[in-house]
Amino acid sequence: MSSSVAGPEVISLGCRLNLAESETIRTLLGSDGVVVVNSCAVTNEAVRQTRKEIRRARRARPSAQLVVTGCAAQIDPAAFMAMPEVDRVIGNAEKLSSEAWEAYDTKVQVQDIMAVRQTAPHLAASFSAHxxxxxxxxxxxxxxxxxxxxxxxxxxxxxVPAGAVxxxxxxxxxxxxxxxxLTGVDLTSYGPDLPGSPTLGQLVERILAHTDVERLRLSSLDGIEIDDRLFALLTQEQRILPHVHLSLxxxxxxxxxxxxxxxxxxQSVALVERLKAARPEIAIGADLIAGFPTEDEAMAANTRALIDDCDIVHAHIFPYSPRDGTPAARMPQLAIATIKARAAALRERAAARRMVWLDAQRGTVQRVLIERPxxxxxxxxxxEVRLPLHKVGTIATVKIERVQDGKLIGAAA
Incomplete structure (x- = not known):
């Protein structure tokens, strides 16, 4: 996805963490007429999309300085610096530092990310585009x-220390x-590096106690790390939205x-059963990979069946993509056609499950956060709900009337 404001343009690909960091980059850039591509490296396709966005941005802004940052740039800075469209490459740690953006003459600023030991709160005062x-x-x-x-x-x-959050x-x-x-690369691993080793559940409790946040949503969670405290919050605290996305x-x-x-x-099936028993309205999302090396048809069928067994209604399906330097890239690979076919079958099963869930929303009343336009x-x-025009950023109480093109259609309740 991409967004732009007066002055700099920041094109953000990939995860919600990148979206958060892109807002900080906008703050650091001020009125600079620079184009930044905040890249993703989760799959080879994500890297390809990064390159595509770089070329598109150069065509749209031929005279602007073009800077590439993010995970793809961090992992392979030389490859992006070699692109004729690119003026500078900045690493994932450096992109949150004003000094990096002011060092115009330094073409590549990428340090050893494994040496970074701290994460600071972002500087952006608001998310104007979201x-x-x-x-x-x-x-x-x-x-x-x-x-x-x-x-x-x-x-x-x-x-990030709780006080700063x-x-x-x-x-x-x-x-x-x-x-x-709340975003992170491995959100449920929050805390062991901080004094007292707080948990994610303890952080959430402090947020709820010390802020007036109305709706709190958590990004992807590793189910094996959902402890009793976090489970109770997810299922009992009404300010935490009924949506759990699991890294399955x-x-x-x-x-x-x-x-x-x-x-x-x-363990995945049991966790979802517990979540749904404690809070039936919880919607389950999950990341699933199709065509992992050595996967046979029976193994693929087990993953397809997980869509129903875990009632996954927000499925993110990724065709397996071998990433250089990873152990899986050295395992026996499946044919590309097989990977694509299994991804398509997973998406088909996920779409069918989602449609059943969407149909069940008809007649319900939902509180909807209004987004652009x-x-x-x-x-x-x-x-996702479509409804008559409201002010962006407000919360509307909506009665769901029907399903159309995979979206809920509603009117004021």
């Missing part, structure tokens, strides 16, 4: 899933944001083992 605001509370990852290159772009896990959220609430999304990746135990994941299929927004369960 109805909801994204707040980074954690960065990096200490785990080494065999398919994933992101630790090499983000470094080791590090957490609370101050940041309080400021965003004053600025008018009614929904806050697969539904077959052998594939999970070869991915070096830390959970089993049964004012005729759409998301309910607490993250269903």
């Amino acid at each position: 109805a909801r605001a994204f707040v980074e509370v954690q960065n990096g990852c200490d785990h080494r899933c065999t398919f994933c290159a992101i630790p090499y772009g983000r470094g080791n896990s590090r957490s 609370i101050e940041r959220i309080a400021g965003l609430v004053v600025a008018g944001h009614r929904e806050i999304v 990746q697969a539904g077959d135990d052998m594939i999970l083992k070869r991915m070096k994941r830390r959970h089993s299929r049964a 004012g005729d759409r927004g998301h309910a607490g369960n993250f269903a």
Whole structure:
């Protein structure tokens, strides 16, 4: 996705953490007439999209300085500096520093991300282009899933102290944001590097106690790290929205083992059953990879069945993509056609499950955060809702009337 304001243009690809960081970059740039591509490296396709956005941005702004940052730039800065469209490359740590943006004569500023030990709160006072605001509370990852290159772009896990998070959220609430999304690379690993080793659940409790945030949403969670405190908050605290996105990746135990994941299929199913029993309206999202090396048809079928077994209604399906330097890239690979076919089958199963869920929303009343241009927004369960024009950033009480083109259609309740 991309957005622009007067002065700099920041094109943000990939995760919600990148969106949060893009707002900080805008603040650091001020009125500079620079184009920044904040890249993603989660798959080879994400890197290809980054290159495509760089070329598009150069065509649109031929005289602007073009800077590439983000995970793809961090992992392979030389490849992006070699592109004729690119003027500078800035690493993931440096992009949040004003000094890096002011060092115009330094073409490549990328340090060893593994040496970074702290994460500071962002500087952006508001998210002018978004109805909801994204707040980074954690960065990096200490785990080494065999398919994933992101630790090499983000470094080791590090957490933002609770006081800084609370101050940041309080400021965003004053600025008018009614929904806050907590983001991180491995959100549930929050805290062990801080004094007293607080947990994510303890951080959330402090946010709720010390800010007036109206709606709090959590980005992707590793289910194996949802402790009793966090589980109670997710299921009992009404200010936390009924939407849990889980990093599942697969539904077959052998594939999970070869991915070096830390959970089993049964643990995922049991967690969702507990969540739904405690708070039936919770909508489950999940990341799933199709066509992982060595996956046979029976293993693929287990992952497809997980869509129904975990009632996954917000599925993010990724065709497996071998990332250089990862253990999975050295495993026996499946044919590209097989990977594409299995991804298509997963998407088909996910779409069918989602449609059943959307149909069940008819007649319900939802509180919808209005997003640009004012005729759409998301309910607490993250269903997209279309409705008559409202002021952006407000929350409308909407009765759902029908489903059209995969979207809920509603009117004022």
